[in-house]
Amino acid sequence: MIKKLNMNSIKKIMGFFWMILAPVVIYLLVRAAIQNIDSTGTKDINKPVPWIIIITIFTPIAIGLMIFGYYSLKGEYDHLPRSSDDL
Amino acid sequence: MVLSNGKGIGKVIFSSSLGTLIEWYDFYIFGMLAKTISIQFFPEGNDTAALLSTLAIFAAGFLVRPFGALVFGRLGDMIGRKSTFLFTLVLMGGSTFLIGLIPGYRTIGIAAPLLVLLLRLIQGLALGGEYGGAATYVAEHSPVNKRGYYTSWIQTTATLGLFVALGVIMLVKSNMTDASFTSEWGGWRYPFWISILLVIVSIYIRLKMSESPLYTKLKKEGKASLNPLKESFGNKGNFKMVLLALFGAVMGQGVVWYTGQFYAQSFLENTAKIEFMQNREIMLWGIGLATPFFLVFGALSDRIGRKWIMLSGMLLGVIFYRPIFNTFLKDTNIKEWKKMEGNATPTIISKEILKVDSTQIGNELVQVTHSKIKWQSQQGTGFTETRADTILNSEATQGLTKEDTKPVFADKVLSAPMKWKFISLVFVMILFVTMAYAPIAAFLVELFPTRIRYTSMSLPYHIGNGVFGGLVPFIATLLSAGSPTDPLVGLWYPILIAALCVVIGTFYLSNKIDKNIND
Numbered sequence: 001m002i003k004k005l006n007m008n009s010i011k012k013i014m015g016f017f018w019m020i021l022a023p024v025v026i027y028l029l030v031r032a033a034i035q036n037i038d039s040t041g042t043k044d045i046n047k048p049v050p051w052i053i054i055i056t057i058f059t060p061i062a063i064g065l066m067i068f069g070y071y072s073l074k075g076e077y078d079h080l081p082r083s084s085d086d087l
Numbered sequence: 088m089v090l091s092n093g094k095g096i097g098k099v100i101f102s103s104s105l106g107t108l109i110e111w112y113d114f115y116i117f118g119m120l121a122k123t124i125s126i127q128f129f130p131e132g133n134d135t136a137a138l139l140s141t142l143a144i145f146a147a148g149f150l151v152r153p154f155g156a157l158v159f160g161r162l163g164d165m166i167g168r169k170s171t172f173l174f175t176l177v178l179m180g181g182s183t184f185l186i187g188l189i190p191g192y193r194t195i196g197i198a199a200p201l202l203v204l205l206l207r208l209i210q211g212l213a214l215g216g217e218y219g220g221a222a223t224y225v226a227e228h229s230p231v232n233k234r235g236y237y238t239s240w241i242q243t244t245a246t247l248g249l250f251v252a253l254g255v256i257m258l259v260k261s262n263m264t265d266a267s268f269t270s271e272w273g274g275w276r277y278p279f280w281i282s283i284l285l286v287i288v289s290i291y292i293r294l295k296m297s298e299s300p301l302y303t304k305l306k307k308e309g310k311a312s313l314n315p316l317k318e319s320f321g322n323k324g325n326f327k328m329v330l331l332a333l334f335g336a337v338m339g340q341g342v343v344w345y346t347g348q349f350y351a352q353s354f355l356e357n358t359a360k361i362e363f364m365q366n367r368e369i370m371l372w373g374i375g376l377a378t379p380f381f382l383v384f385g386a387l388s389d390r391i392g393r394k395w396i397m398l399s400g401m402l403l404g405v406i407f408y409r410p411i412f413n414t415f416l417k418d419t420n421i422k423e424w425k426k427m428e429g430n431a432t433p434t435i436i437s438k439e440i441l442k443v444d445s446t447q448i449g450n451e452l453v454q455v456t457h458s459k460i461k462w463q464s465q466q467g468t469g470f471t472e473t474r475a476d477t478i479l480n481s482e483a484t485q486g487l488t489k490e491d492t493k494p495v496f497a498d499k500v501l502s503a504p505m506k507w508k509f510i511s512l513v514f515v516m517i518l519f520v521t522m523a524y525a526p527i528a529a530f531l532v533e534l535f536p537t538r539i540r541y542t543s544m545s546l547p548y549h550i551g552n553g554v555f556g557g558l559v560p561f562i563a564t565l566l567s568a569g570s571p572t573d574p575l576v577g578l579w580y581p582i583l584i585a586a587l588c589v590v591i592g593t594f595y596l597s598n599k600i601d602k603n604i605n606d
Contacts, residue, residue: 011594018334032565045565049141054561057149057554061333068330072595076327080597 008078015072022062022069029055099228100240102296103221106176106289107241109282110217111248112255113183114210116278119256123268123275127191128200136192139200147211152553155215156545157316163220163541164315167306168227168299171541172220173290179213180286182206187279191271215553219545222528227299227537231602232389238528239385243378246520249348250374255281257367301537301605315542319535328534329547335596336530337551339401339588340523342581345556346408347516348374350581353560354412355509358574359419360470362498369506373513380521388526392598397530400522401585401592407519408578411512416574418505421470421496430465431502437461441473451481469500533601540604555584 033051044050071077117124121144129140155175163171186206192199222241229237259274268274297303305311312318320326352370355361361369388396417423424433441457456476463469474494479487501509531544563577570576 007594014590014594036565036568043564043568044141044144044561045568047141049138050145050561053145053149054558057153061550061554064330065334068327068334071327071330076323077331077595081324081328083601083603 011072011077012075015069018069018072019066022065026059026062029058096228096237100225100237102292103225104240104244106293107217107221108244108248109285109289110176110179110214111245112252113179113282114214115249115252117207119252120275126269127271128203130192135197136200139204143204143207147207148553148557151208151211152215152549153546155212156219156549159216160219160542160545161315164312164539168220168224168302168541169296172217173293175213175216176286176289178209180282182209183279184283187276215549218548219541223532223540224299226529226532227301235388235526235529236386239381239525241528242385242525243381246374246378250371253367253371305537310538312538315539318539319543325543329543331595332531332534333547333550335588335592336397336527337547338555339585340397340527341551341556342559342584343401343404343523344520344552345559346581347520350559351513351516355415359415360497360499362500365500369509369513372510373517377514377517377521380518381525384522384525388529392600393526393530394592394596394598396526397523398589398592400519401589404519405582405586408582409575411516412575412578414512419499424468433462433464433468435460436463451479454478467502470496471498472496533604
């Protein structure tokens with residue numbers, strides 16, 4: 001029982017971390033895009049198109065990570081469903 | 088409703104796996120022949136063609152694959168597994184064959200790269216819909232105590248698809264000259280044409296199959312979902328499991344899968360500079376020897392649960408990636424090779440002067456001699472050295488030679504013992520892949536209910552593999568640009584993502600096997 005309580009507390013603390021990590025990842029990606037896009041460069045990281053695609057696809061994933069963190073913080077993962085009826 | 092007899096389930100597994108293997112093969116040959124395709128369809132110096140090339144590489148994997156998962160996942164939950172994954176096979180096989188038929192840029196101009204881009208996007212879409220259907224179909228035929236084992240056959244297909252693609256390209260290439268292979272209607276097209284034969288056989292086999300028993304029952308009872316997207320991602324209870332699947336398992340598995348198979352091959356070729364055919368040989372042996380372990384870990388997951396096997400594969404990657412890749416670098420260091428003694432000592436077997444550039448600077452004539460030198464040892468090691476030495480001719484310098492301090496070494500050939508050491512290391516990395524990947528189909532199937540299973544499992548799978556895994560080379564280039572002196576810096580991305588996944592998986596995932604997936 002104590003062990004389960006501890007696990008749930010850790011999940012809640014981690015939830016806060018995931019919520020912060022998500023915008024940090026997007027910030028780092030945008031910053032890296034600004035630093036590396038270079039019309040004289042020849043690598044993929046110098047072209048704007050890959051960055052637009054990657055940031056477009058990563059933004060909803062980061063929002064998903066924030067929601068994951070929020071659910072953790074709210075204790076939604078304290079008990080995982082035992083069957084589909086619990087979903 | 089499950090098929091526990093060997094013959095019935097054997098047919099189900101064979102027909103599902105064959106089609107999925109062909110889809111992977113189709114998807115990989117484009118990537119493996121990217122250089123030749125680029126010459127034929129995306130010529131240098133044309134901005135529009137360059138843009139289309141970038142879109143073909145990035146959009147197919149990152150945007151269209153997850154989109155395909157949503158489109159075909161939804162279809163699979165609404166009209167059935169069988170017809171949906173049959174349709175994805177037709178789409179994939181048809182677009183692959185057609186890529187092989189498009190005339191080059193020189194013949195039809197900008198229409199060539201536009202058509203290739205369109206067909207590549209269709210490939211990405213089809214791939215996004217295939218895997219979820221095949222995994223769900225096999226799982227829904229499997230008895231509970233063998234679900235991990237039976238679905239692990241599906242898990243072998245991605246690696247076997249890579250194996251077949253490597254093998255076919257090697258076979259074609261070894262039977263013709265480079266010029267014949269890369270010409271407009273050359274040998275590079277054969278792997279695309281071969282695909283249509285494989286697809287026809289697979290379609291024939293799949294047409295004889297019946298619908299998944301669980302889905303048929305659901306449909307008969309009128310319980311099939313009318314809006315799988317809304318139920319999968321609009322229902323909080325299900326959506327939180329989608330997020331858990333992605334961040335607690337598939338994200339880490341994706342980077343481990345990609346690092347062990349694709350990044351390793353690219354690193355051996357571009358950083359360690361191993362000769363083209365030997366590099367493929369190392370990969371083929373490593374993949375071939377490790378593939379049976381998909382089945383071993385799939386079966387083991389039926390006994391001890393899925394969670395710890397998957398997380399162990401990721402953790403081992405986190406721990407051993409840097410030492411393994413560092414060994415690749417150390418063992419291909421030419422400075423060390425030149426220090427070797429006895430029959431391991433490399434000696435020059437040929438020297439070719441490529442050109443001599445002469446410049447008069449004041450009283451001094453500066454001559455730069457570009458040469459290509461071939462080295463070989465009695466033990467079998469060899470390499471090519473390309474160097475530019477400068478000779479200064481004046482009264483004061485009198486023919487002083489300044490040796491090139493940064494010669495370029497390429498086409499390194501390893502001795503037999505060293506080759507087997509590299510094969511062992513690739514084998515070990517693919518063993519990590521088999522641990523992380525083998526149980527994941529059963530794990531995902533057990534996480535979601537039958538009515539929305541295809542949709543719910545396809546999206547996290549393709550985000551994990553297509554986006555997180557597919558980003559490995561791009562992020563590696565990005566990290567290398569920041570730390571150009573550290574050739575291993577690119578590994579920090581898969582290491583960090585896998586480590587994050589291990590932490591989330593350890594605390595959030597359950598190791599219990601859901602015995603009843605008939606709900």
